[in-house]
Amino acid sequence: MTAPRREMLGYAFVAPTLVFLVAFNVFPLAYNLVLGFTDAELVARGFEWRGTANYGRVFADPEFAQALRRTGLFVASAVAIELVLGFVVALALRARFRGRDVLLTALLVPMMLSPAVIGLFWNLILDGNYGVLNQALGALGLAEPQWTTDSDFKFLSILLIDVWMWTPFMLLISLAALNSIPGTLYEAAEVDRAGRWTVFRRITLPLCAPLLGLAALLRATDALKQFDLVMAVTGPNDERTQTVSTLLYQVLFRDGKLGLGSAYACLALVLVIALATVFTRYLDTLARRST
């Protein structure tokens, strides 16, 4: 086949996907940007130009700042707790024993489930009056908080469900990281009579770090979108649990303010794109280091 024809064929293979993705991602971004300067509403047809009035409102809105802080706090605590827990469980699962693979598969199930459906069911477990968690806590003589309704505990409840769902993700990647460490390093450390803690600090941790970083970034980009669990536990308009995504839902679909919501969305997307850029750069460095 002649070279130019071959080259054209390559583009033919990738074009449908790229067209699809541009249509469903770049086009909405551009459209959002335009809508953000209007007073468009969900039910009304037609709109008027509002200039930068929406952006003025967004920047002056304490709710948006609050949702941003809340989301940031959620991402940071979810990633940190899940990473530590997942890594600790991975250390315990590192040795081979009978039934290990079955146990591992069972432990990974939660992350494959639907957060919306399972999150809804968690309301029954966490219920302050008849929930099984509080009955267990009560039997142990511990406090029985109103997990989903007490304003000091709502956020914690959502975090708890997220930790339950996503620690398996960190466990899976931590195990891969641990398995990638060459056994010869540990043998050398044994010859040198290095202590357990030294081995962990000088070999295990640094060699796991790149993959753990990848896991943390992947999880962070996902947690940044947190919507399903908040909807399931408190709904979109609770000042103690409102994340950026649920604030958007409230403004766009409950209040029906498409123009204002689009301005919010554009600002939120700046953050998402920034994090996505960090992630892809990191991936690039990792790939380059391993080749």
Add this chain to the structure above:
Amino acid sequence: MKALRVLVLAAWALVALLPLVWLGLTSLKTRADTIRQEARFVPVLARPGAGEPEAPAFAATLEAYGKLGEVHIGAEQSFWQHLGHSLVIAFFSTVASVLLGTFAAYGFSRFRIAGAKDWLFFVLSTRFMPPLAVVVPILLVYRRLELGGTHLGLVLLYTAFNLSLAVWLMKGFIDEIPRAYEEAAEVDGYPLLAAFWRIIVPQAATGMAVTAVFCLISAWNEYGFALTLNHSGAITVPAYFAGLQGSIEGMPWPQVAAGALVFVVPIVVFTVLVRKHLLRGVTFGTIKQ
């Protein structure tokens, strides 16, 4: 050290699995048994005339599964019908994203594409878009085209959403197929397209199956787009269940548990089937083992 390991594993296994056990138990209860002050967790078969079992036992019943066929107050269709919508949407979007994703991955793997790396990162970054931040323009266009509330609307959307995963996973799998096969075929005078169908596709079959499972699961579980685009018509199971919240009668917990169990069983089966490839799937193929 070994004792500590066992302790950690046992503790986490309890945390991870008890909620799922509770889901199973709840699906076997009557509504009254789900909201008792004294939790009941030992299922016993109800014998006629034996009276109600004492706590912690409860009379196990399949009533909730039977009620899945009923239309709940505030909904227009039964659980099974919503499950049907979920099936149709997940199936067709999976087929579409695996096919398109395989084409694109082959293109990126075997041809020189200008700016290939930037395109690949663009493809990956589409995965990070929060649904709520891009849904309004899609909603407005869907209104024009009358795609809101239809199967096709969500099929198209989920295909777009899953393409990032499909392209990255398939590129990993296709990169691993030795080029020598295709070169031999080309020398033998096969046209390139025939080489794709006769060599790449069979070699990448496992990869395509794994990719399909991951696309299927994310389409099956998706909630943000489903809630905002299909709040009437073809409502998928996650949006249907969420809609039961705040109904006057209170949550029908046994039906929710039974439905949730029916809904997650296929996912558990698929998870077991692709357990060797889970790592690849959740990291977009960037970690291979």
